[in-house]
Amino acid sequence: YHKHSQDSYRVVGFEVETYSVDKAELTFAEESCGYPSEPRPQLVNEDTGTKLYFTYSVEWGESDIEWASRWDIYLGMKDVQIHWFSIVNSIVVLFFLSGILTMIMVRTLRRDIARYNSDEKVEDMIEETGWKLVHGDV
Template sequence: GTPSPVQNRAGSRGEGPAVAAAAGMVRQLRGRWPPRALAALAVVGSVEAFYLPGVAPKEYDAGGLVDLKVNKLTSVKTQLPYGYYTLPYCKPTAGIQDSVENLGEILTGDLIENSPYEVKMLVNQTCRMLCRQTLEKHHKDKFRSMIDDDYLVNWIVDNLPAATRYIRKADGGEFVYMNGFPVGFERGGLYYVHNHVKLDLKWHSNPDLYDGYRIVGFEVEPHSMTQATRTDGSQTIAMCDENTATPLFELDSHSEIVFTYDVRWHYSDQRWASRWDNYLK
């Protein structure tokens, strides 16, 4: 079968009973207790509660499944978050499940859920079709509203938030990073949805210190395109290259939307301990 991620050397990936119990209490008391009291509750009662998954590095086998999780849709313009599946994005076939990993995510109010994206360590993919969705009028209205309000899509891989890289010309072409990526964009009164993404993942390894591979970077390059599709037996295959896909997916010109993605893995000299540096620039 498919190799599974190697567990943390710090111990099991699952939460201990003290953390699980405290998490349940926090969920019940959120909104009734002040944030400081909830933060104190998160570390009361057991040393186990001090360990938050994600603090210790995780190693993966080649081909091991890497979870891509989704978080809230956010806007600095409205300050009003929405659940990721408020928009007609592709849903997991087994259903949507909460995927919060630690008390910090509970206390900050993150709404982390699973996704249907299939990512495997060191396995590159091109134009992988996720799903085809029907676009009703209310779907289009929601897309337009969120594009007007500059909403961002927020994803997480191995506790790293997705970052979008931009070139800041004022600083001599230096790269800067933004958390998340835009739902889409408006141009000349027309609305375009980002329905294809290139997932750039960076890995590092050190066989002298540990087995397997660590994730040290996660970038997303969003694109808007109208993909061509063809049927191969019972499977629908998308084609995203320039010869078979038009450059942009204009919302009002379509009654369906196809979501696709690429996965590209790159070796990086960056160590796990410094993988947050790009987010702090």
């Protein structure tokens, strides 16, 4: 915790330790739920449906960490490396897909232009096709 003012405190971090403790070793008192210093683990039997008891204890400790900087330990990056392989791989894939798209567009346009040039010679073609349908809409 961090002492914010005279009568207010803020939790700025915590740690959790888990224990598997045999029920027979637990002491259920009103003020605490203690367990021995070296608890015996609780064995779980799948056939009988063993009940597991969940408990926790809290130990408070004062810290110099302020509320505004409580996430710094998690957000700070250690050993920062640039992943060159991933960057180069992404660029190669980008160029590859762009090349495929360019080839498709060029082939389609060449075929359309060749068809339209041959269509101009034929006078019986009344209906326009392809991009000629939308040339006046733009």
